[in-house]
Amino acid sequence: MAEAVDLKAIGTRPVRPDGIDKVTGRAAFGADLNLPNMLHGKVLRSPHAHARIKNVDVSRALAADGVMAAISGADLAGVQNDLAKNILARDKVLYHGHAVAAVAAKTAAQAEAALDLIEVDYEALPPVLSIDDAIADGATLVNENQHTNGDTSKPASNIAAVQRFERGDIEAGFAEADIVVESEHRVPTAHQGYIEPHACTATVNEDGKATVWCCTQGHFDVRSLTAAVLGESVGNIKVIPSEIGGGFGGKTIIYLEPLAVKMSQLSGRPVKMTMTREEVFRATGPTSATWCKAKIGAKKDGTFTAAQAWLAYEAGAFPGAPIGPGCMSVLAPYKVPNLLIEGNDVLVNKPKVCAYRAPGAPQSMHAMECVIDELARKLEMDPIDLRLKNAADEGTQAPYGPTFPPIGLKECLKAAKAHPNYATPVPEGAGRGLAVGFWFNIGMQSSAEVRIAEDGMVTVMEGSPDIGGSRAGMALMAAETLGVPYERIKAHVGDTESTGFCNVTGGSRTTFATGMAVIQACEDIIAQCKQRAALTWDLDEEQVDWVDGEAVPKPGVNADVKPLSLADIARGAGRTGGPLLGRASLNAQGAGASFSVNWTDVKVDAETGRTDVLAFTAIQDAGRAIHPAYVEGQMQGGAVQGLGWALNEEYIYDADGVMENPGFLDYRVPVASDMPMIDTQIVEVPNPSHPYGVRGVGETPIVAPLAALSNAVRDQLGFRIDDLPLSPPRVLAAIDEQR
Amino acid sequence: MGAFAYLAPTNVEQALSQLAAEDAAGNRAQMLAGGTDVLVQMRSTDKGPRTFVDVKHIAEANEVRVGDDDVFVGAGIASAVLNENDELKALLPGLVEAADLIGSTQIQGRATIGGNLCNSSPAGDTIPALIACGAVCVVASPDGAKKVPTEDFVTGVGTNVLKPTELLVGFQIPRPKGRTADAYLRFIPRTEMDIAVCGAGVALTLDDDGTCTAAKVAIGAVAVTALPVPEAAVALVGTKVDDAALQAAAAAASALAKPITDKRGTVEYRKKVVGVLTRRAGAIARDRAAAR
């Protein structure tokens, strides 16, 4: 692996390749495409949280002015799985806002008006609106055919799945402890809150070939999922990713695309569909509301003897709550000899959850980091020292099985201990809280091509939608590998037909895995350049080296030749075998886990219950920061999302399961004036599985802020408020209760 | 089915005749000020067709006149414009603050006090501030000009005394004399952008030795309409507006509040915090008055 001191491009902070388009309004996002003859599609949504659909009749809508297509669930002829039923309900609607039918008309107003003409016969059913309701004896079943872990020998249940991790002897471990702390914590549903609503435009030609333009974290997934839902061949669908206005996991799945394609097929015209903000809140996938119990036992010196976590996560209307990652993360930072972790995937009549930045980890780790904070208080230990004493390290076996390669938790904790912000006294009357964050990161499949123009300009073509500056990262890694200046490299995200397969931009995999494909494609170019130079110089390939962007004879090779630059070789490529084209595809292994330490100072107004965040510091192991400004940006953005979740964000439901705050007015994400500067420090413990040591950094940042804020409020108030968000009414009620 | 239309009268007389014509034709006319509530409602809870009558081009509704006895503030002036009027800010800081609290910079560029009052939300920020400073609504009507005390203007959630043929031109506010000053505070969960969970406006007058000789207190978002709190005023008058007096005023505000529990706050929370705000706003008004 390259040492940091040798690096020329990596670690610099150039302007991103797509930057100018994004500051001038030229960049085209999901809703920015309009085509000639285009229709506008709208979706009819369920007014009930739970109801049987007895009949859907779109015929009156189809006959209305301007309407060119109208469809219901029966019109989607592909797989009849949960995804398809979420896109258009079949026999039952399972949450308020669940799509039931769709129309496409010449104007948006005509489409809107036609929705009122669709006749749906519902038989309302009692909704299941909380974990408590869902797991109670005799609970109404969201899905009568759902059996826990598919075990049909047991009665149907709203608990779709149970997952457990066990190690050692949990009872003995707690018995061995001098002190045991436990508590339970509830966190309501939260939304990713990306600013760009979902949008797509589809057009199907007379030969049946469809083109879909949409904002997505993974256009290859849009292609395969849309094809599956429609019963089409993947080869008939081309997906062009627009620029994407935020996703945070929420744009890894599809909602509109099959509807637009189907209605384009039926009408013979392009169909554009965009969600309103209200639809985004009501009918896309937020993350789970959760109920977590955490328990930890330790010796007097702080050594953990046992830890236990019980997690129940709302999946929404279909199975798939992130209990796996929740269980994997909850104790990942620590050496715990005896542990028991159980996760429950619980169906309720709410939207099907989707990934949200480190899905499942913020909630479970909030619970565990709160009990560890209480433990530190009871032991009168510094919270960093307690964590250092138990911190996982290279060779520690993670609760979910594997043994950690080199990881940076201890380095982050030590950096925190040495940080001037930690040494600064807590302001008078304020509180300070600290917590650790973790995300395992993923690798998965990526492809990349590197094309060299005749003047040596480099085009990097890959398939990972750029959600936060990844083109800059790709270009930097290509510059570093090829030894050419960053300015000579253009990085592009290709559509499904112009570049090789890439899995979604998710799991913090893009800079790691797609980056690795780009590096390998550059290495392919270098190998070709060496071969071309050898041909030119009449040497053997083994006698040529690639140094600082030039082919040179290896030391000791007797050849009186001038070095050949990439441009030199490209210019003469026709004489040496044709254009230079490097390729790589891979299934990346060894995504290194990224740990973080966050702390915050807060001031609670004891008369109104409002919490002001005075300061926030985030330290995180990036392995190697390719573009440090965008790494800091991930840390800062994740911190503020986590703080928003901890402070005010929540889905508020009425008794019928109708969300009462489906807009940015009352779903209160942080605004600029709510937040201080977010101080960052990047720790670099290189990931041995990546050529430059990269670890994914995108998700870890959201994990620790929830507990850091909880712990800070607890520090000021002198007592703990277990649940989130720490909204003013909750905090004031808790203060009054203490009095 | 009617259609949408847009009219931009330039004076009150023209506006009244347009309103009358729309009314006679059976069309719904709606005054459009900043549109920050009206346009949101048009896309959500109130989608029907209407004729917008834009108040922003009506000369009289865009005037600010500071007289010896009264201040007139036009109903159609954007909050940001009011906030740039140093004379008004110095005279009626509480009212200007209330206008300035509504929404973002962008909303400020459009939203008006008149629109805030005519929207008649229980949580309208300027309404308690208007009541506290004794504002009287100047209403143009086919029968001539009418004057309606602000506390009598709003009749329920989203309803008010205006007839379809009438329009709100502006506010006549007694010019604060001597050591008189106002203040308005509201509570929101974030620092900006939210609707008031509760609010309190206080205006008071001090004599030379700092004794309160007159006071007016009003609270918002804790009942169907903004409420004057005469008991709170009584608690302040005759005192030095010390902690005990402010506490008594706070208790009176909390006692009068009849809030609901909703997505923005609970009954208990609102009752308690409206008292806190009354106390804090009272202290600000006192300090401002003392500085005059």
Added chain:
Amino acid sequence: MSKVHVSTTINGDVVEFLCEPQQSLLDVLRDELALTGTKEGCATGDCGACSVLANDRLVCSCLMLGVEADGQEITTIEGIASPDGLHVIQQKYLEHAALQCGICTPGFIVATKALLDKNPNPDETTIRYWLAGNLCRCTGYDKIVRAVQASAEELAYEA
């Protein structure tokens, strides 16, 4: 439903268009005039992605009717750069990595211009409150605030 004829100035160009009376300025810009740099994030005035200047006043174009633009001067993100190149604010947003996904960026840049035109030397608190109506979900605002500060410095230096 009859359309209304509107004469306005957009980014210095005299523009005439027809729109329905209830159509927002945002929809007119995006759908009638192909000025898609102005974004829709909420259509309720809560996110600021559709920020434009109307007679130099910062507004949400979703909360203004197209017909109201008559006689006004409208500035959108497409009018911030000049033939000489990017505006200082645009350059500073790029240099400070003050955007990640970029959907909120046009609104932020227009809002920043409105701020610095009015107050060339704002402190951090003033910047944060001025921009409170522009939601960014990616950056946590830190680098945006720094880009605004850097823009102010650069503009002061140039002036």
